Amino acid sequence: MKIAIVTPFADPEVGACVVRVSAFEKYFKQKNAEVTILALKRSGVHGKNRYASAKDLFCRIYRGKYDLIIGTSPPLPHNFFALLAAKLSGAKFILDAKDDGYFLDSSKKQKKSLKFRIYSFLRTLTYKLSNLTIYLTKEDLLLEKKRYRLKNQLLVQNGTLDGVCFDKKNRERIRKKAGFSKSDIVGCYLGSIGDEDIGGLLKSSNGEKFIFVVSVSKDKYGKAERKFLLDLIKRYSPKSIVFENISPTIVGRYISAADYGILPWNNFMPTSIPVKLFDYISVGISVITKGYKNTAVERFHKENDIGFFTITWNTFFEKVKIVKKKKVGKNLGEKFLRKNYISKLWEEIEKRGWIK
Secondary structure, eight states: OEEEEEESOOTTSOSHHHHHHHHHHHHHHHTTOEEEEEEEOBTTBOOTTEEOSHHHHHHHHHHTTOSEEEEESSOOHHHHHHHHHHHHHTOEEEEEEOOOHHHHTOOHHHHTSHHHHHHHHHHHHHHHHOSEEEESSHHHHHHHHHHHTOOSEEEOOOOBOTTOOOOHHHHHHHHHHHTOOTTOOEEEEEEESTTSOHHHHHHTSTTOEEEEEEEOOSSHHHHHHHHHHHHHHHHHOTTOEEEESOOGGGHHHHHTTOSEEEEEOOSSOTTOOOTHHHHHHHHTOEEEEEOOSSSHHHHHHHHSOOEEEESSHHHHHHHHTTGGGOOOOTHHHHHTBHHHHHHHHHHHHHHTTOOO
16 A cells, blocks of 8 residues: 655654654554655755655656555645645545644734635635544544534544653753753743743743753754743753754653653634643643643543642742642553554554555
């Protein structure tokens, strides 16, 4: 079976999207599928599977004789052209319908623009014409089901990778390197810099100690994000320590050095659940979230006893004082393994008779 995965980012780029796509690739190859990752060509990242334009992507899929195409959203025009090529070549198309902030949070002025109306039209076609749409959260699935009256939908959550677990040896090594004492209560922030309220966390911290395990690109935007973080740390939390672009397979070593995981969530993506939650759970540390009510993250906290959900920074840091008394169930790490969800997708593909 030949599978192509269309993605905005791929190795050696970093981020949650890359981790998810790599997990799909690994699982499908274990099922003896031939997998090709098609990612957009950018400055500094090249390769034979990097496409140059939507037209180039269309041609690669149309001529590639694939059995299945998975398009990773947001469903920008590139995903529409991938869908069109799949339909014309006889391949099945699955839309991995992830966060689409441009569509969901556009201003009234932007929604009146020609660009947005074209985008919305292509988005509608991509959702409605896909053979199957898959989602990270229940909220996203129900939202799009109602919007487009979809029937062929499947929940495929993120989860964590095998091997992300507590590591006592590295806990001691990293805490020693950072100068943390055994009595220090240390938080870990895992993820990118620009899309969560790191500023609010540090400005409210009163000198609390943190481990930042961050993904930083090598372009000018990455340099600006790095400076933003380091300036905040220098001013508000000078005893914190930063690690950059750690392989997803070994992040457990760094999370293990902390006593709790940090989620400084915003209200920009109310239907989303970030990958870091699953990694914190897998290591076995409690999660303290500063978030918003009536969001997917609040629902996830209510369904799973993983720590504390708060809506103010004052309450957040009150929970830090008692977080060591909070234990996370050991079975949760196994429950939220990423492969569990990808296996459900494979079962759905088998049930539909798409495997060749």
